[in-house]
Amino acid sequence: MSLTVLKPDLQPSAPAPAPKAPAVVVKLPTPPSPFMARLAPMLRSLATNVVPPLVMTLALLLVWQILCGKPGATLPSPLTVWTEANDLITQPFFNMGSQDIGLGWRVMVSLQRVMIGFGLAAVVGVLMGCLIGQSVWAMRGLDPIFQVLRTVPPLAWLPISLAAFRDSSPSAIFVIFITSIWPIIINTAVGIRNIPQDYRNVAAVLRLNAFEFFIRIMIPSAAPYIFTGLRIGIGLAWLAIVAAEMLTGGVGIGFFIWDAWNSSRLPDIVVALLYIGLVGFILDRIVGALGNLATRGTAAS
């Protein structure tokens, strides 16, 4: 019953929107503002990526402030850190004498050590890994030794290296080297062992010599594994530098923490921890990005 009533009602209303149509067409040119069109998704992704960490950081700071803000607290609260270590936070690169320098400079000194130690570890580690991956005999002989040595904590190497080098700076570099080399060796070896037989066959048909095989096949084919090892290695190297510098002294960020502890400047330590964390994060990302750059197209076959 009601359907039959509705039908005649719809009929006259249908042509009604027709005269309005031209007005809508005129309005269309407003959206094509290419700048805004590109900005909107960028802002949206920024919001999804930045807002959650920001909220969580603020929440953590708040909890920290509540826990350490009351009188008699053993650790400094965020506000105390901000007021007492203000110069360290706001001016990373001041220089007022040999021991009174900004944390940025100290990080630079530590980074230099890490670069030397880690650089050596990367070169030696990749070569050793290739040897172990390629030769069954070398693997059988060296793998057990490496598996034992890699579990030795970084600081345990320090007395031995101090005795061997009789100087703090090469000892610190050696500790970094010996800490970061194991994952590089082991990952490279796995990568070399996983080179598909097809690529070896191609190399055999082309009669590539050992050096050409190393450069043209082994390194590119194992690159994803090598970079995984390097990424773990740089993380360990950064862990080791702080420990090594605490004992060997000098200008680095690790020694700064030890020095601040001895003179009871807890807020300075908190700032230094933040620096170490951020630099470690950046180092990890840099090696990761290098790996992505170097292994483009290698993952898919």
Place this chain on the structure above:
Amino acid sequence: MQRPYLKIDHVSRSFQRGSTSTEVLKDVTLTIDKGEYVSIIGHSGCGKSTLLNMIAGLLPVSTGAILLEDREVNAPGPDRAVVFQNHSLLPWLTVYDNVKLAVDKVFSGARSKAERHDWTMHNLDLVQMSHARDRRPSEISGGMKQRVGIARALCMEPKVLLLDEPFGALDALTRAHLQDSVMQIHASLGNTVIMITHDVDEAVLLSDRIVMLSNGPSAVVGEVLDVDLARPRKRLDLVANPQYIRARESVLRFLYERHRFVEAA
């Protein structure tokens, strides 16, 4: 008497696994002339690929010998270029660089840089792949990869071109295209080709001779069929050709009557 170009002389191959030894191929004897297109066909597991790998030098023979122009084959080399079943292009190199690697290696002393570049491009043209020279293997289709694989093998100017089920992983249409390309190349360059296949039509269409292997273990050469079809061969014209049908039938008869693949039954 004229010496054979490629001679496979009483070749056997067995694989050792712990204390047990399985013989894959037994007493295979074949002679192949220069410019001949020979297919090797048989059920899977009969040792076709083993035979090809031995000719390539990738596997040593257990007994017997393989002689190419009176010289014994005992190591892989560019005079016996292989087109692998799964293309085996290096994924970190572009199409151009994959072929160039082989050109540079084989002609490093003999040709100038410009000549090597021209030769690389010439071989890519031959398989109609020069348009994709800067793409990586992951960015091109399966048929295109196989074309590049063929270009890489051809550019070495091999004495024998070895094709290991080159079209096995391709769809039927792409396969037909590539078969036509290979026929054209064989007609113009006159290569000696040995092709492994399990496709009867492909074998009859492309080859001068079809070598049929019996089922393994201890596979032997069961039968050798001469295909006397005139070249150039046209896929469509052959469908009704009585000679083609007869050749096809005798291969099918060998494979499915006399040497039925037991495990597939």
